[in-house]
Structure formats: C-alpha cells, structure tokens
Amino acid sequence: MSDMPFDSSVFPQRHLLGIEGLSPVDISLLLDRADEYVGLNRSVGGKLDTLSGRTVMNLFFEASTRTRTSFELAGKRLGADVINMSVSTSSIKKGETLIDTAMTLNAMHPDVLVVRHASSGAVKLLSEKVNCAVINAGDGRHEHPTQALLDALTIRRRKGHLDGLQVAICGDILHSRVARSNIHLLNIMGARVRLIAPKPLLPAEAERLGVEVFYDMEAGLRDCDIVMMLRLQMERMESNFFPTMREYFHFFGLDYAKLQAAKPDALIMHPGPMNRGVEIASDVADDIGRSAIREQVEMGVAVRMACLEVLSLNLVHEEPSVPEEVQDELEGDEA
Numbered sequence: 001m002s003d004m005p006f007d008s009s010v011f012p013q014r015h016l017l018g019i020e021g022l023s024p025v026d027i028s029l030l031l032d033r034a035d036e037y038v039g040l041n042r043s044v045g046g047k048l049d050t051l052s053g054r055t056v057m058n059l060f061f062e063a064s065t066r067t068r069t070s071f072e073l074a075g076k077r078l079g080a081d082v083i084n085m086s087v088s089t090s091s092i093k094k095g096e097t098l099i100d101t102a103m104t105l106n107a108m109h110p111d112v113l114v115v116r117h118a119s120s121g122a123v124k125l126l127s128e129k130v131n132c133a134v135i136n137a138g139d140g141r142h143e144h145p146t147q148a149l150l151d152a153l154t155i156r157r158r159k160g161h162l163d164g165l166q167v168a169i170c171g172d173i174l175h176s177r178v179a180r181s182n183i184h185l186l187n188i189m190g191a192r193v194r195l196i197a198p199k200p201l202l203p204a205e206a207e208r209l210g211v212e213v214f215y216d217m218e219a220g221l222r223d224c225d226i227v228m229m230l231r232l233q234m235e236r237m238e239s240n241f242f243p244t245m246r247e248y249f250h251f252f253g254l255d256y257a258k259l260q261a262a263k264p265d266a267l268i269m270h271p272g273p274m275n276r277g278v279e280i281a282s283d284v285a286d287d288i289g290r291s292a293i294r295e296q297v298e299m300g301v302a303v304r305m306a307c308l309e310v311l312s313l314n315l316v317h318e319e320p321s322v323p324e325e326v327q328d329e330l331e332g333d334e335a
C-alpha cells in the first residue's frame with residue numbers, strides 16, 4: 001500500500017450507478033486503488049482511518065450474502081461507521097415506499113448509501129432524492145457495477161491485462177445485471193465478449209451490445225481466456241425456460257468435457273451464489289488451479305473499499321435547505 005494520499009478528485013462521478021458511462025481512466029483508477037488494498041486485507045489487523053467519521057448505510061431490498069458483507073467489511077476496514085438496514089426488520093415491511101425510506105435515511109446524513117433493489121432503475125431514482133453518494137449494489141436486471149469491477153480486478157491480476165482477452169459469459173444472461181455490467185466494462189477496456197446461452201435466456205438486444213452470440217457451449221468456448229458462468233435466476237423467471245435442470249446442465253452446464261474447448265489456461269469464474277450441478281459441475285468450480293471463484297469474493301472487499309473511498313472523499317455535503325418561512329421564524333426567535 002503506498003503512503004501517497006489518494007487524490008479522489010480525479011474521479012468525476014458523484015454516484016456509482018453503473019459501468020455504462022465510465023471511462024477507461026475511471027475504471028483503471030478504481031482497479032489500481034483496489035489492487036493496493038488487497039495486501040492490506042491479507043494482513044492481520046489491517047485497518048485504516050481514511051473514512052473515520054464517515055457513515056455508510058447498506059440498504060438492501062433484496063437478499064445478499066457476498067455483496068452486503070463485503071460492503072460492510074470494506075467500510076469498517078477504512079474506519080467508517082457502517083449501518084446495515086435489513087428490509088425484513090425495517091418500515092419497508094410496514095408499507096413505506098422506497099423514496100420515503102431513502103428520505104428518512106438521508107435526514108440522518110449518511111455519506112454513502114449502498115442500495116440493492118429488485119427493480120431496474122430504482123437506485124438511480126433514489127440517488128436523485130438524496131444528497132449523499134449512492135452506490136448501486138444491483139438493481140433488477142440492469143447493473144451491478146462493483147461485481148464487474150471485482151471481476152475485472154480478478155482477471156487483471158491473473159492475466160496481467162484486460163485488453164484483447166476473449167471472455168465468454170455463459171448462462172442466464174437475460175436476468176443478469178452482472179452480465180450487463182461486465183459487458184460494458186469489458187468492452188470499455190478492450191476485451192472481446194461472447195455470450196453463450198439458450199435463446200430464451202438472451203436479451204432481445206444482445207446483438208446490439210457489441211458482443212458475439214453463441215447458442216452452443218463448444219463453439220462459444222473455443223479458445224477463450226475467461227469462462228464466466230452465471231446462475232439460473234429462477235426467482236426472476238415467470239415461466240419454465242427449461243424442461244429439467246438435468247437437461248440444462250447437459251447443454252449449458254460447465255464440466256471438464258466442455259471446458260476442453262477453451263484455452264488450457266482459461267480462468268473459470270462465477271459471481272455466486274452457485275447452483276452446483278446446474279450451471280457448473282462441482283469439481284470444476286472447486287478446481288484450485290483453474291477456478292478463481294474464491295478470489296472473486298476476496299477482490300470484492302478491495303474493490304468496495306476503493307469505491308467507498310473515492311465517493312466519500314469526493315463528497316461535499318450540501319446544507320439541507322430550510323424553507324424561507326422557517327428561516328424567518330428562526331431568525332425572529334433569535335432576535
């Protein structure tokens with residue numbers, strides 16, 4: 001970790017709502033900074049006070065293990081106060097709207113709100129109503145920017161670069177915000193993306209995303225450097241896309257036989273949670289030589305530290321506006 005103070009003002013964004021719209025410089029800045037935190041995270045008792053006095057609120061309207069915990073750890077490693085709002089115990093259960101909840105939390109002056117929501121666009125909407133920084137921790141099928149950043153950091157550390165790599169993203173692309181953020185990031189950074197999925201699990205606009213589309217694993221995996229598997233998101237499916245899980249695994253599940261088509265040193269990735277035996281065989285997922293799945297989780301903390309740091313140090317708190325009549329009254333009282 002360098003002792004140089006970090007000049008966060010070079011990151012021009014107030015919020016991190018998606019990868020789309022970021023520049024290669026923005027992305028490299030976050031990845032470089034995250035890379036510096038990996039060592040700190042491996043050291044016993046490694047903790048900084050960069051964000052001491054700052055408050056990070058985790059607001060998760062959808063289930064999460066990795067993302068929520070790693071944001072919490074990231075904030076704590078940087079010395080911030082971290083508050084976790086669980087939807088099951090909050091007023092959202094009592095019918096409070098997304099915006100009312102956001103306004104309530106905003107009134108407590110957090111520095112960063114980390115939000116996950118089931119609807120695409122909900123996090124952006126919320127960011128327009130609050131005066132703190134907002135990080136999208138996954139909104140519907142739209143974006144999951146910190147996942148794409150941690151995937152990129154994992155790849156960059158293993159392969160040394162992102163540009164020119166052939167990356168295959170396989171499985172339920174239709175419902176995946178992870179796929180969408182990764183497609184943006186990999187395209188921006190000069191990698192080449194292939195999507196492999198059965199037709200019903202591909203978004204209609206797939207061909208327009210600057211990717212190559214394959215309906216067959218063997219053809220799609222041929223000579224690729226990275227194999228990124230995605231979970232079948234049953235909870236977002238209105239109808240049965242596949243007769244049986246066995247059949248899905250037969251055609252689209254990653255096993256050693258299908259992996260033969262990829263480069264011999266191809267890296268296996270999965271954002272988690274995994275459905276073993278559905279989109280990926282257990283022995284492939286646990287192959288310590290080839291699978292980077294655990295490393296992805298580790299990189300998640302470092303990437304979220306970089307994002308929290310960059311956005312909170314950029315923050316200039318706006319004074320809450322006091323209505324004129326209240327202002328007059330206050331001034332009158334003082335007199």
Ligand code: NCD
Pocket residue numbers: 066067138144147177178230231233271272273
């Ligand atoms: C993903 C998500 O929630 O979008 N998980 C994660 O954040 N690691 C992918 C998924 O749920 O399958």
